[in-house]
Amino acid sequence: YALAASRGEVSGEVGRGTFIAGAEAHARGNRGVGSAAFVTLPEGTEIAMKAAFAPTVGQTDIMSRALAASMAEPRPAEEPFNVYLAPGGSPRHRAAAAQWLAHGDFAPGADDIVVCSGASQGILTAILATTAPGDIILAEELTYQAVTQQAALMGRRIVGVKIDDEGIVPDALARAAKEHAPAALFIVPNLQNPTSAVMSEERRKEIAEIARAHEIAIIEDDVYGALLTDRPPPIACFAPEISYFVTSLAKTLGAGLRIGFLVPPRQMLDRARAIQYGFGQTVPPLMAELAATLVEDGEARMLCGLMRAEVAERHRMTKEALSGYALRQNDASLYAWVELPDTWRAHHFVEAARAKGLAIAAGDDFMVGRTDRTSRHIRLAIGQPATRDQLSDGLAIMRELLETGPLSTPLVA
Structure with a gap:
């Protein structure tokens, strides 16, 4: 039922039951995969804790000033706004990306x-x-939902691998290899989605060696x-010769800043740029300018520092409330x-x-194939509420439901 609901094939109404989606929805081209937007909230929802958004820490004011300053500067002749950017970005945008990505021994x-x-x-x-x-693409047995959708849309299959x-x-x-x-x-080795696991350096080396031995490309999110x-x-x-390192600014600066960075193996750079160009997905110049300026x-x-402090405080609130x-x-x-109680x-x-106005994500939303560990888990996106007060209200609903159990709701009738 959860899988069918995530595909937009069924819908539930509290007190009435679960219903098959109307045929007109499928006539518009829905075929299950990707038919339901992950962050779309049910009508009447007041508090959203479903999508892994960065919390609000003043991004709008900071980005508005940065954008105004960028636009006020004379535009270089090679970067006009009336043409598409070259696939992969301009030299300035890539230089800013290199500055952002560098940490420790990693310096593309x-x-x-x-x-x-x-x-x-x-x-x-x-x-x-x-x-x-x-x-076949291997992934953690619990993973980022959009990847399974992307793979299916492109005719690939995801197979889950055990995690700890x-x-x-x-x-x-x-x-599995x-x-x-x-x-x-x-693979998502840092703050794995949805469990927040962080992989040790020793294990990262093991994963690299296994992938190299079996000639498996690594897509590292x-x-x-x-x-x-x-x-x-x-x-x-x-394992730089087989690795595709991917990141973005959306989770660390703000969801609306749609700029990401891909570091493929050097011998695959031209192919990656050609794929981007072939899909008509060159980067919007205005967004790239803003990211570089920031x-x-x-x-x-x-x-990013403000974000860390805010997220840490929200975790303190969550731990206390639950x-x-x-x-x-x-x-x-x-x-x-x-982890939910047995009931x-x-x-x-x-x-x-x-039913109480809170949108959250079930563990089933992240499963690859069948796994028992998702049936009693919830991923609680603590960054999405606009304010700490909203977060507190959402946590209060969570606490109430955890304490009262399903028999206090009309869902079990």
Whole structure:
């Protein structure tokens, strides 16, 4: 039921039951995959804690000033606003990207980077560069929902691999590699979505070696990495010849800043740019200018610091409000992974929360194939509420439902 609902094939009405979506929805081209927007909120919802958005820390004012300052400067002849940018971005945009990405031993050059319209475009580019229709892509057994949708739309199949407290398990990865002969591995080693796991450097090296031994391309999603104060080196450091490192500014500065960065293997740079061009997805110049200005002026680092402090405070509030219940948290993460009591199932809990005006995501939304560990988990996006007061109200609803159980709702009739 949860899977069908996530595909837009059924809908539930509290007190009435679950209904098959009207045929007219499918006539408009819905075929299940991607038919329901992940962040679309039910009508009447007052508090949203479903999408992993960065919290509000004054981005609008800061970005407005940066954009005004950028527009006031004389435009270089090679960067006019009345033409498309070259695939991969201009030299200035790529130089700013290199400045932003550098940490520890990871320091890609400007010529190594493809600027994208968000990380999703970077991931899709990597999928198309490394796989063909019919190929298998391995991923954590719980993972970012959009990747499974992208893979299905492009005729690829995702196979889940066992995870633990650090993320993907090396032995399980090696077995899956032998069994499925995959073309690629999609992995989120920093603040894994949805569990917030952070992979140790030692395990990153193991993953790199397994992928190299089995000739598997690595698509490394690091959209949350900049939120970590003690950020491990990416897997791309240990296997650069097969790694596609992807990140963006949306999770660290603000969801509306749709700029991402892809660092493919050097021998695949031209292919990555050609894929971007072929899909007509060159980066909007205005957005790229804003991102470069924020990085060059130091505003991006400052905003990221504000974000870390705000997220840490929201985790403190969450831990206090839901004390006594099993939570998995990392002070840098935009979400918490909540284990429900035995009396609840995730999809029932989501419906009960929706009836009270709270939108949250069930663990089932992140599963690859079938996995029992999602049936009693909720991902709580603590960054999405616009204010701490909204967060507090949402947590109060969560606490009430956890304490009263499903028998106090009309869902079990």
